[in-house]
Amino acid sequence: MKEQLEKIKSEALSRMEAAGSLDSLNEIRVAYLGKKGELTSVLKGMKDVAPEDRPKVGQMVNEVRELLESKLEETKAALMKKAREEQMEKEVIDVTLPAKKIRMGHSHPNSIALSELERIFVGMGYEVVEGPEVEYDLYNFEKLNIPKGHPARDEQDTFYINDRILLRSQTSPVQVRVMETKKPPIRIIAPGRVFRSDAVDATHSPSFHQIEGLVIDRNITFADLKGTLQEFAKELFGPETKVKFRPHHFPFTEPSAEVDVSCFKCGGKGCRFCKGSGWIEILGCGMVHPRVLEMCDIDPEEYSGFAFGIGLERIALLKYEIDDMRLLYENDIRFLKQF
Ligand code: DAH
Numbered sequence: 001m002k003e004q005l006e007k008i009k010s011e012a013l014s015r016m017e018a019a020g021s022l023d024s025l026n027e028i029r030v031a032y033l034g035k036k037g038e039l040t041s042v043l044k045g046m047k048d049v050a051p052e053d054r055p056k057v058g059q060m061v062n063e064v065r066e067l068l069e070s071k072l073e074e075t076k077a078a079l080m081k082k083a084r085e086e087q088m089e090k091e092v093i094d095v096t097l098p099a100k101k102i103r104m105g106h107s108h109p110n111s112i113a114l115s116e117l118e119r120i121f122v123g124m125g126y127e128v129v130e131g132p133e134v135e136y137d138l139y140n141f142e143k144l145n146i147p148k149g150h151p152a153r154d155e156q157d158t159f160y161i162n163d164r165i166l167l168r169s170q171t172s173p174v175q176v177r178v179m180e181t182k183k184p185p186i187r188i189i190a191p192g193r194v195f196r197s198d199a200v201d202a203t204h205s206p207s208f209h210q211i212e213g214l215v216i217d218r219n220i221t222f223a224d225l226k227g228t229l230q231e232f233a234k235e236l237f238g239p240e241t242k243v244k245f246r247p248h249h250f251p252f253t254e255p256s257a258e259v260d261v262s263c264f265k266c267g268g269k270g271c272r273f274c275k276g277s278g279w280i281e282i283l284g285c286g287m288v289h290p291r292v293l294e295m296c297d298i299d300p301e302e303y304s305g306f307a308f309g310i311g312l313e314r315i316a317l318l319k320y321e322i323d324d325m326r327l328l329y330e331n332d333i334r335f336l337k338q339f
Contacts, residue, residue: 121213133194
């Protein structure tokens, strides 16, 4: 038995010594230490050894097994190290080669303008909310004091799903939705896509974006509206910017105004940009009509407020001096890359 063990030991050790790969090393492990391996079968033969010799033989077998196992680990580690070194030698990396350029996308001019606007109004304590693009006639017109047959409907002809549901022609219906669900004080802006059945040209598109603003509280006056929009214009176009309120008419505000800012290009002298007038129109606004408040269950005796509507594309075109709105929608990468 002793000779047999010696033979197994020296044979296994020399085979391990010669093993050239992890695979062949594994084969050797199976051949000696596996379930049907040579050493294992010696163990199984213990029952034929005289009882008094068993401890001695058992100890010998264990010693051989431990030796083989540790030699196995050692060889394995050496083979792995060798394989790694060979791989490293093969995979030479030339760190002086120029790296591949990562092509990063970036924000669309509309998105840049919108984040700027949101930053300004959130800074004044406004909350940003959204409303649906598919809207009820009731919210888009009726509750904004634009009943069936009102001439304001002609300017905002849109796409109808049926006679009650349409694609919103303005973000103003979000005012109604907010007033119906929230108690004053209300201070929100509502950016979003709007639709009109307009033919495409340099200043029109059947789909564009607006940002609605609404403030409702006790004692809100036209002075609050003026101060707010003055601040907004200065933040957006620079501290020198002046604003001008021109009387106008919107069915859901009374009084109403359109707001012009002094031309940020020429400072008001008159240039190609402001078509010689020194002023550029940027939004519509007014004090929320008492009838609109009533239709939204807000008591006009207790509360008042103002609203405004800004065309997002108009701001983006102005800020980036783009003279054709169509460029914003064509997704020509050569155009978009400039901003
Ligand atoms: N909804 C108007 C439009 O699309 C813009 C507007 C004007 C919104 C005055 C307002 C406002 O909230 O007070 O022409």
